[in-house]
Amino acid sequence: MAGRRATINDVASLAGVSIATASKALNGRQDVRASTRQRVLAAAEELSFQPNALARGLLSGQTRTVGLLTSDSAGRFGIPVLLGAEDAFGAGEMAVLLCDARGDAIREQHHLRALLSRRVDGLIVVGESTNPRLSVSRDLGVPVVYAYGPSDDPEDVSFVPDDVGGAAMAMNHLIALGRRRIAHVTGPEHYKAARDRVAGVALALSEAGLEQAGDTLWGTWSQRWGRHAAEMLLMAQPEIDAVFCGSDQVAAGFVEAVRERGRRVPDDIAVIGYDNWEVLSTETRPALTTVDMNLELLGRTAAQHLFAAIDGRATPGVHRMPCQLVIRDSTASSA
C-alpha cells in the first residue's frame, strides 16, 4: 500500500524523460530510441506503474468495458450465458459490469443509467426466459445484444436457443429408435420455450407421418408435475412407448413415477428431458437423454457479436443457436 499510486509523470521523471516520451515508450510507439524505451520500462516496472484506465478512457472515448444486464441471474439459464459472455470478454481484455435488475423495470432503468454514465462500450441483455422482452436499445447510443431472451424489436440483435430444432431433434431420436406412440409433457403454455418445443414436436411427427400420443400435457417445470403427468398418462394411455419432457425436472419426476408403477425405462417407455441440467440428468436412474441448449456457447457468441457491433458490424435479427442431443440411458436401445 505504497501511499499514492504511481502516474506516468512519476515514471517519466524517474526515467529522466518527458511524459510524452514515457507514454510513447510504454505504448510501443515509434520515435523512441531503444535505450530510452528501456529506461522508461525499467522505471515503470520499479514503480509498478499501471496506467489509469479512467484517464485513458476519458481521452479515447472507449472504456473497454461492457454492461451485462440480467433480469434474473439467479435463474439457471442466465448463469451459463453470463459465464460464456464473461469468458469471451475476458479473453478480449474487456471488463464486465454486472447488473441484476431482479425483474424490476425501475431497477433496470436505474442500472441502465448507471452503465451509460460509466460509458460502457456495449451492452448484453440476458433474458430470464426465451419470451421476447422490451427493447432497451432505442436512443441508447451504445450497441446492445440480447441473449437467451430476444428483444421484441426485430432491428435488434438477439441470440436464442433453437427450441423448435431441439425438440425435433429429440423426437427424431425417439422415432429412429422405433418408438411410435410418443407423448409430450411440458411446462406452462405462456412460455415461448414450451410452445416452440410443441412446434418442433409437431414438425418431427409430421415428417415421419406419425401422430402424437394424446394431447400435449401443459403443466409446470417441476418434478412434481412430471410425476403427476406420468400417473395420468399411464392410466389414460398405457400403450405409450416414449415421452418427450419439457425439462429435465419434469423428466426426472416422470421417470421416478414410471418406475414406481413397475414399468421400465427405457425398455417399456423411453424418456427424453430438456436442458441437460447435469445434477439432475446424470443423477437420475437411468441417466437422462436430454437436449442441451449450449447456453455457454450462446453467451460467448453473443459477446463476440457485441464486439462486432461495437466495431459497427451489427447483424440485426433473431439468431437461433442449434441445440445438441445428449444421449444417455433413458433412451438406450432396448436391444
Add this chain to the structure above:
Amino acid sequence: MAGRRATINDVASLAGVSIATASKALNGRQDVRASTRQRVLAAAEELSFQPNALARGLLSGQTRTVGLLTSDSAGRFGIPVLLGAEDAFGAGEMAVLLCDARGDAIREQHHLRALLSRRVDGLIVVGESTNPRLSVSRDLGVPVVYAYGPSDDPEDVSFVPDDVGGAAMAMNHLIALGRRRIAHVTGPEHYKAARDRVAGVALALSEAGLEQAGDTLWGTWSQRWGRHAAEMLLMAQPEIDAVFCGSDQVAAGFVEAVRERGRRVPDDIAVIGYDNWEVLSTETRPALTTVDMNLELLGRTAAQHLFAAIDGRATPGVHRMPCQLVIRDSTASSA
C-alpha cells in the same frame, strides 16, 4: 443514437450559464438562484445529459466501482454470494466488475491488474470452497474482503459460513427428536467444510453424552455416494435411526436408497441434508430437512463490510456467519 453524447458544456450553453453554474445546479449545491437551477435542469433533461463517470472518478479518485473476483462462479456456492454482494452494491449506487478466474492463478493475476488499472474502490474475493485460499491483499492498495473461502492471512477480512455450528444445529435437532443412533455421511476429507461439520457433529454428540453410530463415512458430494452409503450402512448397522448427510445431494441419494430397501423416512430413519439446494431439497420425497448457509446474506454482509473497509473501518479476521436449519418432512416427528 444522437451522435455525440451531451456534456455539461452543452447543458451550460443551452441554459445560458457557465459550466460551473451548471455543475452546481445539477449537484444541488448552494449559490444558485432557483430559477437558474430550474433552467439548467430543464436543459440537462432535454439533452438527456449523463455526467461522465470517468471524468468524475478521475477527479475524485473514487470510481464507485468494486471488483468481484471469483474462482469458480459456475459452482453452486459462488452464485448466491455473488448475488447477495451485487444486491448490496446496487443499493449503494456501486457498480460491480465481475471477473471469473476459472481457478487459474495466471488469469487471476491478469484480472487483478485489470481491476487495479480501472481503479476499483475495493475488491471481494469469492472462494469456490471454504478451504482457505492464498491472500491477494498484499500491496494491493485497495481493501479486500473474502467471502465463502477465507484468506490464509488472518490480517485479512473473511466471511465464511459457520459449518461447525450448522452441523451441531442439525445434530441437536435429531437428538431433540429422540434419535440416538445417528450416523454421519459426508464428502471428501480434503474439504474443510466436511471436516468442520465432523467437528460440529462431535460437539453436539458429546454435549448430549452420545456416541456416533459408526465412523464418519467420507465420500463425494454426489447422489451416487449417498445411495452407496445407504446400502452399506443398512447392511452394517441396520439399527441406525437417523443420518446427517454432508450435502443435499448425498441426502437425496440416501433417502432414495433407504426407501428402495423398504425402510421409511422419517419414521425408521430421519435424514438431514446440507446446503438447502431447493431444487433438490424440496423435490425429494419426503422433502429434506437441511442446513441453509444463508449464502446470499453472507455475500451481502461481505459487501457491507467492504463499504466499511473502504471508509477505513476494517474488521480483520475470519467472521463465521450462522447457518439456519430448515425443517421439512425428512425429520418430521413420527408422532
Add this chain to the structure above:
DNA sequence: CGGGTTACTGAAAAGGGTTTCGAAAAATAT
C-alpha cells in the same frame, strides 16, 4: 451616494493519460 454585505456567476486549475506539432539533435548529403 458611498461603504459593506450578500447572492450569484465565471474563469481557471486539477486529475492522468495520449497525441499532435514543433523544436532540437543527430545523421546524411551537397
Add this chain to the structure above:
DNA sequence: ATATTTTTCGAAACCCTTTTCAGTAACCCG
C-alpha cells in the same frame, strides 16, 4: 562547412467534471 533529412524528444492541447477563488451585480444602511 552548410544544407537537408531523419530521428528523437518535449510542450501543450485535449477529454469532462468538480471546485476554488475572484469578480460582478444587487442590496441595505447610514
